[in-house]
Amino acid sequence: MTFAYFNRRLHLYLGLALLPWFFMYAISSVPFAHNQFFEQRDAAKGLPLWTLRSEHTVDLPVPEDPAALRRFGAALLERAGIEGTSFGAYRQGPGQVNVYAYSFWSSTQLKYVVEQKKLTVEDRRFRWDHFLTGMHARGGFEQDGVLQTSWSIVVDVVCAGMIVWIASGLYMWWALRGHRKWGGLAILGGVASFVVFTMRL
Amino acid sequence: MYLALFLSPWILMYAVSTLAMNHRAAFNARYGPGPVAFDTERELVYAGFFPENAEPRAISQQILASVGLDGAHGVTRRKDGAIVINRNDLLTPRRLTYFPADRRLLIEKMPHRPNAFLERFHRRRGYATGYRLDTAWAASVDLVIVAMAFWVASGLWMWWEMTATRRFGLSALLGGAGLFALFLLLL
Numbered sequence: 001m002t003f004a005y006f007n008r009r010l011h012l013y014l015g016l017a018l019l020p021w022f023f024m025y026a027i028s029s030v031p032f033a034h035n036q037f038f039e040q041r042d043a044a045k046g047l048p049l050w051t052l053r054s055e056h057t058v059d060l061p062v063p064e065d066p067a068a069l070r071r072f073g074a075a076l077l078e079r080a081g082i083e084g085t086s087f088g089a090y091r092q093g094p095g096q097v098n099v100y101a102y103s104f105w106s107s108t109q110l111k112y113v114v115e116q117k118k119l120t121v122e123d124r125r126f127r128w129d130h131f132l133t134g135m136h137a138r139g140g141f142e143q144d145g146v147l148q149t150s151w152s153i154v155v156d157v158v159c160a161g162m163i164v165w166i167a168s169g170l171y172m173w174w175a176l177r178g179h180r181k182w183g184g185l186a187i188l189g190g191v192a193s194f195v196v197f198t199m200r201l
Numbered sequence: 202m203y204l205a206l207f208l209s210p211w212i213l214m215y216a217v218s219t220l221a222m223n224h225r226a227a228f229n230a231r232y233g234p235g236p237v238a239f240d241t242e243r244e245l246v247y248a249g250f251f252p253e254n255a256e257p258r259a260i261s262q263q264i265l266a267s268v269g270l271d272g273a274h275g276v277t278r279r280k281d282g283a284i285v286i287n288r289n290d291l292l293t294p295r296r297l298t299y300f301p302a303d304r305r306l307l308i309e310k311m312p313h314r315p316n317a318f319l320e321r322f323h324r325r326r327g328y329a330t331g332y333r334l335d336t337a338w339a340a341s342v343d344l345v346i347v348a349m350a351f352w353v354a355s356g357l358w359m360w361w362e363m364t365a366t367r368r369f370g371l372s373a374l375l376g377g378a379g380l381f382a383l384f385l386l387l388l
Binding site: 009012013014015016017018019020021022023024025026027029030032033034035036066086103104138139140141142147148150151152154155156158159160162163165166169170173179182183186187189190191193194197198199200201 | 202203204205206207208209210211212213214215216217219220222223224225226234235272273289290291292322325326327329334335337338339341342343345346349350352353356357360363366369370373374376377378380381384385387388
């Protein structure tokens with residue numbers, strides 16, 4: 001087996017295996033890039049985004065240490081009867097903590113207003129653009145659970161795959177002597193435009 | 202092929218920046234969590250004048266042009282009347298605060314951090330800024346999206362044309378699709 005043969009097969013099979021992610025990142029970039037269009041389209045429906053699920057009286061001290069906020073968020077989720085979910089906990093000002101619990105298909109927000117000792121639980125209406133952007137933005141190793149960690153590992157593999165496609169693609173292009181001139185111009189044009197954007201944006 | 206060669210810097214940037222975001226905790230451990238604090242760059246008395254009841258947007262554009270920092274930005278008027286301009290420069294984001302009472306202009310810049318720079322690059326998009334270069338960038342992002350969808354379709358077609366690779370290719374495709382479906386159902 002020559003290196004050229006291995007390179008071609010690596011480019012192909014890696015591409016086929018990671019194709020669902022590559023396609024997902026492509027189409028989910030549309031609602032990110034044209035956010036206003038999707039927001040206006042949804043606003044025209046006149047439907048509320050969040051619906052109240054429940055309200056609870058909770059009296060828990062909010063930790064000062066930001067590192068402990070995640071544990072506090074987990075405690076609020078437990079009070080609301082939500083278990084085994086990915087979530088993030090954030091301070092929404094000095095008197096409020098918000099917790100966002102999410103899966104690909106649903107999203108729930110918890111608002112704890114310290115002074116009122118009130119915990120409000122709301123569910124977000126399903127929207128396809130949110131489903132796509134949620135999938136696009138999913139990553140990181142902060143969540144507990146094998147599946148969550150596995151997804152983040154695959155995200156790393158997809159990134160590494162993109163870098164391999166670029167390197168193996170360049171190798172394949174260079175082997176095609178008849179395409180060197182136009183290919184070289186395409187690379188130069190791309191790199192030059194990219195540098196201008198980087199310096200001037 | 203030529204489109205891929207042209208867009209390779211964009212794909213490389215999106216890959217590297219995604220890696221940085223996926224491992225944000227490592228950068229937080231090194232630099233500390235939360236937003237990056239601004240450093241004072243310079244402070245001056247702004248000599249320009251504004252029309253009476255000028256909108257914050259008009260004020261920000263005039264100030265930015267005066268100090269040679271014109272470009273995409275956001276602007277707000279604080280309760281104390283100060284105008285706060287966030288200049289979304291990719292390499293060096295700046296915050297300009299204009300205090301009308303004493304016509305003081307404070308210019309602050311964000312210290313360089315590689316992960317913050319990559320995230321800014323990754324998130325830069327949209328046609329709303331009104332600046333031509335930003336519009337060109339937004340168009341290039343749309344081009345990347347179309348190209349990625351096209352590569353998926355053309356890649357499938359090229360693979361199917363190579364009969365010798367159909368069996369292994371189908372295994373790779375089904376393996377990937379199966380794993381993706383599993384995540385879709387369970388995550």
